[in-house]
Amino acid sequence: MSELKHQFVTSNGILMHYVEEGSGPLVVLCHGWPESWYSYRHQIPALAAAGYRVVAPDQRGYGQTDKPEAIESYNILNLTADIVGLVNSLRVQSAVVVGHDWGAPVAWHCALLRPDIFRAIALLSVPYFPRGQGRPTEMMKAMAGDNNFYQLYFQEPGRVEKELDEDPRRTMAMMLYSASGDPAPNEMWKHVFPKNMRFIDTGVVPKKLPAWLTEADLDFFAGEFKRAGFRGGVNWYRNSDRNWELTPFLDGAKLRQPTVFAAGEKDVVGKMIPGGYEQVSMFMPKLKKKLIIPGAGHWIQQECPKEINELLIEFLQNLD
Numbered sequence: 594m595s596e597l598k599h600q601f602v603t604s605n606g607i608l609m610h611y612v613e614e615g616s617g618p619l620v621v622l623c624h625g626w627p628e629s630w631y632s633y634r635h636q637i638p639a640l641a642a643a644g645y646r647v648v649a650p651d652q653r654g655y656g657q658t659d660k661p662e663a664i665e666s667y668n669i670l671n672l673t674a675d676i677v678g679l680v681n682s683l684r685v686q687s688a689v690v691v692g693h694d695w696g697a698p699v700a701w702h703c704a705l706l707r708p709d710i711f712r713a714i715a716l717l718s719v720p721y722f723p724r725g726q727g728r729p730t731e732m733m734k735a736m737a738g739d740n741n742f743y744q745l746y747f748q749e750p751g752r753v754e755k756e757l758d759e760d761p762r763r764t765m766a767m768m769l770y771s772a773s774g775d776p777a778p779n780e781m782w783k784h785v786f787p788k789n790m791r792f793i794d795t796g797v798v799p800k801k802l803p804a805w806l807t808e809a810d811l812d813f814f815a816g817e818f819k820r821a822g823f824r825g826g827v828n829w830y831r832n833s834d835r836n837w838e839l840t841p842f843l844d845g846a847k848l849r850q851p852t853v854f855a856a857g858e859k860d861v862v863g864k865m866i867p868g869g870y871e872q873v874s875m876f877m878p879k880l881k882k883k884l885i886i887p888g889a890g891h892w893i894q895q896e897c898p899k900e901i902n903e904l905l906i907e908f909l910q911n912l913d
Contacts, residue, residue: 654825
């Protein structure tokens with residue numbers, strides 16, 4: 594098996610860091626929040642060994658990739674253009690794109706906007722759903738009522754990143770554990786919480802890490818956020834309304850490429866999008882497989898690497 598290579602490329606005006614392994618048809622892995630290329634540490638060698646060229650970037654605002662100052666530079670068109678530029682720099686004609694969490698909207702916008710490049714899509718945790726009819730933050734306010742919804746809490750520049758940056762290791766331990774399938778019901782991360790509660794207190798830090806997360810893993814994530822800070826990643830959320838304003842031409846759009854979807858049974862996203870997991874094939878007519886993993890939470894490619902690796906390899910091997 595080939596060795597993991599760390600590379601840099603200028604894409605869409607920013608310097609982007611990515612890791613690469615293997616040779617063959619290209620597979621691009623897009624991470625979510627608060628993560629990095631390292632979220633796919635189990636998938637990269639498995640897909641490379643199966644005969645694929647695997648590329649996993651630190652996306653805009655994360656890790657060793659540039660972190661532009663302007664909040665609006667983190668809009669979905671730029672995030673999509675970053676991946677297009679990365680693929681073009683690799684001098685290939687087509688790619689399969691995989692997205693987890695925030696990486697899922699990046700992946701599906703790549704597929705919607707550049708179907709000539711992205712021939713198939715795998716979505717993890719977040720199912721594809723077309724652009725809504727209402728402004729996202731207004732819909733969030735209606736859902737949250739008298740409480741705070743975490744994405745609304747993130748809107749005020751400077752507030753949440755101050756909490757998160759204070760102790761990146763504690764932040765990552767809380768998020769990775771509390772949003773996984775491991776915590777007891779009273780320890781699970783609260784995506785809706787009282788107005789007098791800070792975001793950093795919406796989950797718990799475990800006394801002992803779950804089996805799927807090592808101290809070395811936690812050290813890596815913490816080190817990346819100590820280096821980069823949390824602001825860049827949070828800025829993605831601050832573009833929710835802007836993304837909606839930029840994309841009216843996508844109203845009702847369906848993903849026409851072959852797709853696969855996987856999520857954890859205990860993933861909080863399933864609660865945020867009621868019925869979203871059940872209706873996933875409605876907007877993805879070429880859905881090849883849907884996998885809901887019992888007992889798993891939000892970080893499925895880390896919590897259940899065997900199942901996700903098998904799903905992705907089967908999907909890739911059966912593409913035309």
